[in-house]
Amino acid sequence: SHVMATPSSTSTFVHLFEWSWADIANECEAFLGPQGFKAVQISPPNEHIAGEQWWTRYQPVSYELTSRGGNRAQFIDMIKRCKAQGIDIYVDAVINHMAHGNGISIAGKTYGNKQYPIYEPKDFHKPCAIKSEDYVNDAWRVQNCELVGLHDLDTDSPRVQTTIAGYLNELVKLGVAGFRLDASKHMPAKDIAAILKQLQHSPLIFQEVIDQGGEAITADTYLNNGMVTEFKYSVKLSHVFKKGRLASLKGFEKDWDLMPSDKAIVFTDNHDNQRGHGGAGDIVTFQDGKLYELANVFMLTYPYGYPKVMSSYNFNGDTDAGGPTEQVHQSDKLNCNDQLWQCEHRKPYITGAMRFRAQTGKSQSIQHWWDNDKNQIAFSRGDLGFVAINRGSQVMNVTLQTGLPAGVYCDELSRTSANDCSGKTVSIARDGKANIALKPMDALAIHRFAQVN
Numbered sequence: 001s002h003v004m005a006t007p008s009s010t011s012t013f014v015h016l017f018e019w020s021w022a023d024i025a026n027e028c029e030a031f032l033g034p035q036g037f038k039a040v041q042i043s044p045p046n047e048h049i050a051g052e053q054w055w056t057r058y059q060p061v062s063y064e065l066t067s068r069g070g071n072r073a074q075f076i077d078m079i080k081r082c083k084a085q086g087i088d089i090y091v092d093a094v095i096n097h098m099a100h101g102n103g104i105s106i107a108g109k110t111y112g113n114k115q116y117p118i119y120e121p122k123d124f125h126k127p128c129a130i131k132s133e134d135y136v137n138d139a140w141r142v143q144n145c146e147l148v149g150l151h152d153l154d155t156d157s158p159r160v161q162t163t164i165a166g167y168l169n170e171l172v173k174l175g176v177a178g179f180r181l182d183a184s185k186h187m188p189a190k191d192i193a194a195i196l197k198q199l200q201h202s203p204l205i206f207q208e209v210i211d212q213g214g215e216a217i218t219a220d221t222y223l224n225n226g227m228v229t230e231f232k233y234s235v236k237l238s239h240v241f242k243k244g245r246l247a248s249l250k251g252f253e254k255d256w257d258l259m260p261s262d263k264a265i266v267f268t269d270n271h272d273n274q275r276g277h278g279g280a281g282d283i284v285t286f287q288d289g290k291l292y293e294l295a296n297v298f299m300l301t302y303p304y305g306y307p308k309v310m311s312s313y314n315f316n317g318d319t320d321a322g323g324p325t326e327q328v329h330q331s332d333k334l335n336c337n338d339q340l341w342q343c344e345h346r347k348p349y350i351t352g353a354m355r356f357r358a359q360t361g362k363s364q365s366i367q368h369w370w371d372n373d374k375n376q377i378a379f380s381r382g383d384l385g386f387v388a389i390n391r392g393s394q395v396m397n398v399t400l401q402t403g404l405p406a407g408v409y410c411d412e413l414s415r416t417s418a419n420d421c422s423g424k425t426v427s428i429a430r431d432g433k434a435n436i437a438l439k440p441m442d443a444l445a446i447h448r449f450a451q452v453n
């Protein structure tokens, strides 16, 4: 039977959106492994429609491993090289539907009239279009009609279930450690359960269910199958950082009506809502600069959910634009810059907050919460770590109880590597108190395993 593997609360993964398999393999070796990330979510690896837009990846033509990311050999090489660095690969599995209409695939195959290499017309639901009001009052249509014209697989049929399970089992055999199940809200939870029952191992499962409240289908229906994306977190965290008061984050888990921490995949933004797709609101993204880094610092240092860091590219306001044609890792240079790949996961404060999470995960309790009722906050992770964030426009300068033993601590966010003390330091007195000084739009995170001797 299917037993869910739970990631430890010490872990962080990153979505390398539209990165090629060769780039991901290089990034595992150059950065993700040495820094201590847990896993990478990759773009869909299966055969998809031809075209330049990023979303061609969400129109499957077959489950053959030929995609813009690379071919099967490159896919296998990526898994091996990442695994050697301790990095898992999570595949974005597009299983609710197949490509719209007629056309040609990236591998040069033709499809049309619901005829694909692995499916035929009888494998699909009778066509009807999902209308916006269906989300509010017609669960059946959301799951049985077509999402933006994509031919909807009859996921209730044993033949379809076996075909999908065959695809997932093949990936697990190649070393894939987890799956994002795309468009899960558009599949009945029992159909997903029937597919998962046929898996030969227990990969990490997270279902993409967009539930911001007020819809006919709710995220909790899917919790028995595994983890679920917590969109309320993305929307509410974004709102607090953009327009609200950080002080209101005190005890947010109780106020925001969220799913249990060990079921929740949390993120600041994702590949859809950062560009206004997938019913987005006003979300924090790389375009918010320092504000975005602070939102990620909060997500990564606070013990709620399994956090996913978004890694994006500059799309110049064109919400359909595919990624840069330049690879990230070119022979002699790294194309992480404002114009091309954003590489948010390499921003020192974001990487540093990820390392802080890895070091403090054993203490899930929040203590010594402090705020100034506005945009300055601080809290400890039991007696293992302490965090302060100043999102205000005034200097923060206050003496606070840290809950940590006396000593001089290195700030994990501002040091340049995990082995030096090149950034800020904090001196904690014998009573556990310390002077915490932060410029506007700055943060610090100290923990027991980074002290000056």
Ligand code: LAG
Binding pocket: 055, 056, 057, 058, 059, 094, 100, 147, 148, 149, 150, 182, 183, 184, 208, 272, 277, 278
């Ligand atoms: C998802 N999760 O449930 C993905 O996260 C999301 O990125 C996918 O939509 C969607 N579900 C289907 O897998 C993306 C784009 C859509 C795009 C679709 C298919 O956000 O804009 O639709 O992928 O490629 C595009 C056109 C539509 C058109 C459709 C069919 O934008 O105008 O109707 O293709 O031709």
Ligand code: CA
Binding pocket: 096, 142, 143, 144, 145, 152, 153, 186, 187
């Ligand atoms: Ca469906």
